[in-house]
Amino acid sequence: MSSPQTPAAPLRIAVLSAWHVHAEEYGRAAIDHPGTELVAVWDDDAERGQDLARRLEVPFEADLDALLAREDLDGVTVTTATSDHDAVIGAVLAAGKHVFTEKLLSPTVAGCDALISAAEAAGLALTVSLPRLSHGYTVALREVLDSGRLGRLTYSRVRLAHNGSTANWLPARFYDPVEALGGAFSDLAAHPVYLTQLILGTDAAAASATYTDMTGRGVEDNAVVTATTADGAIGVIETGFVTPASPFTIEVQGTEGTLLYGFEQDAQGTPVMRVGTGSGWDAIDVPADAPAPFSLWVEAIRSGEPTRENLERARALTSLTIAANALARG
Structure with missing residues (x-):
């Protein structure tokens, strides 16, 4: 024994x-x-x-x-x-x-x-x-994408914004163009960027960038970036520090269906995910969150197996962010 x-x-x-x-x-x-x-x-x-x-x-x-x-x-x-x-x-x-x-x-x-x-x-x-790659809605999103229910993807839109600038709760260093590499897009938009790359692929390339500075801090606090794929799909990435109440939302359009998340809530106030096709709309069960990135890191230390997908997505995130910042500068 x-x-x-x-x-x-x-x-x-x-x-x-x-x-x-x-x-x-x-x-x-x-x-x-x-x-x-x-x-x-x-x-x-x-x-x-x-x-x-x-x-x-x-x-x-x-x-x-x-x-x-x-x-x-x-x-x-x-x-x-x-x-x-x-x-x-x-x-x-x-x-x-x-x-x-x-x-x-x-x-x-x-x-x-x-x-x-x-x-x-x-x-x-x-x-x-x-972290949002581990959230339950992303687990459900992956399953829908992998199932092919949406057909050939044509469009995605991911929005995440808060009122860090207008409510003045972000530290001043978050507006340092050197230390922070910019403003809202280099910080908060990271989450919509890597989710857009999950949906459309890490080869989605930045096509346009519109940045504005509404609170006069010298960096963007309101931003929209579009990305395109070789197959012609368009991804819209929206973020900002000047939004008092804006739900986190994901929209994915394909030739056979549509996925919406965060545009409505259930009776408990929990965001709902739905898929619409020619046969109507289906509610999609959102499971519990998968292990968080910190736990994945601890497991990688213990197992000796690197977190390769995480690093591939981190590299792609950096690439698109830098390209968008360059486009915004003109």
Whole structure:
């Protein structure tokens, strides 16, 4: 009779920077996950980092090199300014630590390729937070797309917007064109971009970009980008920081049917997904969420299997975002 296996020790994780608004969320993910333990916070802004460390009840480490040199550190969550990703993630991988990072992976496609190659060469798990790919509505969307019920796809539209600028709750650094790579499109539109690429394919290319600055912060806070595929389908990506009440919506049109999500709610206030064909409209069951990206990262560390689809989609996300920003600049 085989003896019971000893449970694996928790992976020891540090948060690198409180720059991003999701820094605390990922720190708490490390606290809450049964396979991880949060041990430290680092930030190049000591006051900002110390504040986050107090909230997460872990020590603050001012010396990044000293933190990465710790033999008892297994991995990090990276929530620095996007402009620092190449340097910080590169240093983490060079130190032999696993990386879970906020999007975008890098300011450039070449940077994405370099980081992905470095992680692969070192046998380290590198995963980008693309959370809406794990949500139940995306699970249901994939099933509808895979079934072919919609026919040949002709059009998609994904909208995600909030009032971060008009209600003034986003930090000022989110409007820094260098640190944040822009405004609403480089940040919030990441989710509609990778969902559009899930629907139409990662080869969908940016065709036009309309950006406006309604609150005078110097970057776009209202944006619409169109993308096209080689087959002629059009994808519309909408986002902004100036919308007080706008439901998150997905629309997909095909030659045989239509999928709508978020345009109506059930009696409990839950968004509804429907598919319409020549025979009428069917409600689509939305399952529970699949494992979140943080959990996928932990599993990748344990199994040694890289999160390849995640990295392919993260690279494609960067590519389309950079192209759209260039189009908007003219």
